[in-house]
Amino acid sequence: MNFSNIFSKISILFICSMMFFSIFFSFSQSTKVIAANNARIKDSSPRDGSKQVPVDIEPTITFNDKVLNVHENRIELKLKKSNNKYEEIELKEIRKSGEKLIIVPEDKLEFNKKYVLEIDNNAVELKNGYYRNSRNIDFETNYIDFYDLMVVNDAKLSSILETYTPRELRVIAPDRYIEEISVLHKKRGKVEDDTLQQITDSLTNIDIVTEDTYKVKRVYVKIKYQGHTMHSGNAIKVTDNDDKRKKGKDLYTLGFGNLPPAYDVIVISYNSKNEEVDKQTIKVAANDKLFQEIKETYKYKTAGESFTLYELLDDDKKFNDLLTENDMKKLKVQVDD
Incomplete structure (x- = not known):
């Protein structure tokens, strides 16, 4: 029996086993790090599919860690046109605030329109890594007529209050020029x-x-x-x-x-x-x-402002100013997510 050959083979097998274990361990640890540092979106306002988003909204994305850097050219807010094409909305700024990313349009959005917020992959760097996915958030700015809700159709008001609280229903006053x-x-x-x-x-x-x-x-x-x-x-x-x-x-x-x-x-x-x-x-x-x-x-206290129904109930002077300064038929009601 050639013990020298046997020992040599055992040594080679041992070395190969150690190499395999080392590679497996490194891969396992790397996978754990990637999993632990997986940047993701926790919440958004508006949420995808929202139908009655206030026109004065500043879309906000909440991530699972602090926002460090933003590639602003990779984030776009677009208006869907009647021909199914999209028009890019000018942004005033994109602001970081802890885990939140706040997208501020230059002007208010338009009523009864469809929008999409597009976030490209690697557009946002968090403390735990880049957000690697692309994400689209579609929403609409439909509204309910304040006059119809509060004067004409009390059944509609009762129905809406079964779904939303006064804190979630926002009254939008028109801008005045x-x-x-x-x-x-x-x-x-x-x-x-x-x-x-x-x-x-x-x-x-x-x-x-x-x-x-x-x-x-x-x-x-x-x-x-x-x-x-x-x-x-x-x-x-x-x-x-x-x-x-x-x-x-x-x-x-x-x-x-x-x-x-x-x-x-x-x-x-x-x-x-x-x-x-x-x-x-x-x-x-x-x-x-x-x-x-x-x-x-003409001087206005409510022009272009928005108030929740709760705020109006809590401040009768504000409610009176709203009704005195505006034609009720031009007031719109939308929903805060």
């Missing part, structure tokens, strides 16, 4: 009581100051007398209006002749999509003066 309306009106008559002076016709100038020059693209004026529209037309933007433009405001103006002593001025502002964004009415009442100036300045 008309800041001031000024009317200078001269009645038909003589400027002075002079028998030689001719009678001159009535003359009216209407000035409108609007906020946010980027949102308001057109101002339309209607003159109503005894419920009927007498005149209407687009106001003209005053271009040599440097002081107001520096403050992000615009001045529009329009003139009319031969108006009656009393009438209503209805001012409507529109955005670039020709959608009505604000509306105000100022009344010119008849009096004995030949010249008359009427000016209304």
Whole structure:
């Protein structure tokens, strides 16, 4: 028996076994580390598939560890268009806060639209590693009419409160853009009581100051007398209006002749999509003066704000401000996830 050959074979088998065990142990430990450092999403607001997401939402992703770095060009918020194509929404910032990643749109979202938040793989680095997956969160900004819910259909309110609490139901007030309306009106008559002076016709100038020059693209004026529209037309933007433009405001103006002593001025502002964004009415009442100036300045506590039904119940003054400043039919109700 050749003990030397046997010993040599046993030695080779032992060395191979040790090598195999070392590789297996290293692989096992590596797998455990990967499993322990597996970055993942714990929660999101809105959640995927949400239907009545508030338009003022800042989508938030909660991970299972602290967010260290973000590749912002790999995170996109998109609006689904009617042709099934997507339009990228401009973002103001993407902010880190502990385990949360907060996506802040430049402007509010639109009502009754479909959106998708896209997060590419390796877009976010956590303390426990990169988030390796791609993730899409689809949501919609549908709403319920406040007027329908609170005035017309009490059964609908009862039904909704079976699913959501007042803390989860959010009332959205519309943004307001008309800041001031000024009317200078001269009645038909003589400027002075002079028998030689001719009678001159009535003359009216209407000035409108609007906020946010980027949102308001057109101002339309209607003159109503005894419920009927007498005149209407687009106001003209005053271009040599440097002081107001520096403050992000615009001045529009329009003139009319031969108006009656009393009438209503209805001012409507529109955005670039020709959608009505604000509306105000100022009344010119008849009096004995030949010249008359009427000016209304509008300041709001609730414009563009949102409140949960719980907040409104808890603060009756806030509830009153909301109803006083806004047409109830323009208030929207959405759901906080």
